[in-house]
Amino acid sequence: MRRALVSVTDKTGIADLAAGLLALGFEVVSTGGTAAALRQAGIAVTDVSDVTGFPESFDGRVKTLHPKIHGGILADRLDPRHLRQLDELQITPFEIVVVNLYQFERTVLDQATLEEAIESIDIGGPALIRAAAKNQANVTVVIDPGDYDRVLLEAGNGWRAETRRELATKAFRHTAVYDSVIAAYLSASTPMAPFPTEFAVPLRLATALRYGENPHQPAAAFHTPLVPGGVVRAKQLWGKDLSYNNILDADAAWELASDLGPGAVAIIKHGNPCGAAKLANLADSYEAARSSDPVSAFGGIAALVGSVDASAAESLTAKGNFLEVVIAERFSQEALDTFQNRSGWGADVRLLECPRSEPSSFLTVRSLRGGALVQWSDEDPRAGFKTVTKAKPPAQLEPDIEFAWATVAHVKSNAIVVCRGSRLLGTGAGQMNRVQSVRLALEQSGEAAQGAVLASDAFFPFPDSVDAAAEAGIAVMVQPGGSKKDASVIERADELGLAMVFTGIRHFRH
Numbered sequence: 001m002r003r004a005l006v007s008v009t010d011k012t013g014i015a016d017l018a019a020g021l022l023a024l025g026f027e028v029v030s031t032g033g034t035a036a037a038l039r040q041a042g043i044a045v046t047d048v049s050d051v052t053g054f055p056e057s058f059d060g061r062v063k064t065l066h067p068k069i070h071g072g073i074l075a076d077r078l079d080p081r082h083l084r085q086l087d088e089l090q091i092t093p094f095e096i097v098v099v100n101l102y103q104f105e106r107t108v109l110d111q112a113t114l115e116e117a118i119e120s121i122d123i124g125g126p127a128l129i130r131a132a133a134k135n136q137a138n139v140t141v142v143i144d145p146g147d148y149d150r151v152l153l154e155a156g157n158g159w160r161a162e163t164r165r166e167l168a169t170k171a172f173r174h175t176a177v178y179d180s181v182i183a184a185y186l187s188a189s190t191p192m193a194p195f196p197t198e199f200a201v202p203l204r205l206a207t208a209l210r211y212g213e214n215p216h217q218p219a220a221a222f223h224t225p226l227v228p229g230g231v232v233r234a235k236q237l238w239g240k241d242l243s244y245n246n247i248l249d250a251d252a253a254w255e256l257a258s259d260l261g262p263g264a265v266a267i268i269k270h271g272n273p274c275g276a277a278k279l280a281n282l283a284d285s286y287e288a289a290r291s292s293d294p295v296s297a298f299g300g301i302a303a304l305v306g307s308v309d310a311s312a313a314e315s316l317t318a319k320g321n322f323l324e325v326v327i328a329e330r331f332s333q334e335a336l337d338t339f340q341n342r343s344g345w346g347a348d349v350r351l352l353e354c355p356r357s358e359p360s361s362f363l364t365v366r367s368l369r370g371g372a373l374v375q376w377s378d379e380d381p382r383a384g385f386k387t388v389t390k391a392k393p394p395a396q397l398e399p400d401i402e403f404a405w406a407t408v409a410h411v412k413s414n415a416i417v418v419c420r421g422s423r424l425l426g427t428g429a430g431q432m433n434r435v436q437s438v439r440l441a442l443e444q445s446g447e448a449a450q451g452a453v454l455a456s457d458a459f460f461p462f463p464d465s466v467d468a469a470a471e472a473g474i475a476v477m478v479q480p481g482g483s484k485k486d487a488s489v490i491e492r493a494d495e496l497g498l499a500m501v502f503t504g505i506r507h508f509r510h
Contacts, residue, residue, distance in 0.1 A: 229357030
């Protein structure tokens, strides 16, 4: 008799699969909860304990960890010596192993205690999956209910080698992610050095993408199981499928807008802010953000912290505007109607709904050929600003100092922003020298730079940037400090009557 082992937490479709295997002459061997569910469905089942001659024990921790089970899975039926041993040991081999695992991830997301989380770690399941996947030349391993139909179609004549290899590969990916989720959970709750000697990142497919940065590059978006929030988990309410570049820019926009807080709007183009504002309402904030650089804002991505109402939707869809993506915490039905009924680009704009989560540090991974760079995310501790010049910042500019400092952290280095009235006036991004970024930001700001705040993501190495800022009428400069030339930079600011604030923290963004 052909033999199948079935032990699943997710019971979806398992009765139909087991019934189909029985009809093809398989004996179905199963464990406690799965066996009970199959019997309730009227399917004949052999208990694992009847095969092993040993009861399930230690509250179910030991069920399938037995030579009668693992010998039946791991024996190579293409090897005559293994066949003889099977006969000598009176072990019947398994042709198919159907297993999915204890739902550790769901347990910990439900705010389980450490003890509950530990108890939810599956031991026997991964062992069965790995054994069956290792012996893919003889055994078919199935971990996904979505594969049941195709598996049953091939079961009558035996599974093709290509099918077994594909399912085994999927199984090893599954156990790797399962273990990496456990490691991530325990790492977060266990004091240790910032980085272990071995590191795995659990990722689960969110959506396949049409292509990557360029049409010849295949791409997909994944989410990290235990990290809530973020654009990759946003709900798309309307519009065409998202592209790789859409998601990158939407993430940049959402992170900046979230840092600026409720009522803020950020517009991103090619990874850099071309507009940002935080005024009385989202409609006004969007208008102010767009006015920073209307040319660059065209075809950009806008993020709004709050609920987009009809008024904001009218501003976002006004004549002359074109946005690839609009992302917000919520959209009113009137706002959705405005987008959906707008002719032209409004019919194609992607609308994403993304709940805002509290800022928290997370690991970032940047792949390199042959490896990766890993770091904790850039979360500003805001230890306090320090005025280092004789001139003090005017009280009315304090909100703009905060606004400018939050914004410059989201601009590619060398990064300079000019802000006034809780809006971004000019940006200098990605230049090879800092003074050139200063000039670009001031040029874009024009006359509005008079009395404004200029912020830099890193220190000024020379006084030349102070000269340029003073000539444009900047009132306050904000920078981390820490240069060997700090004294001469401060001295020049004093000579020109500028106020300068040191933050004590750098925000390089490469």
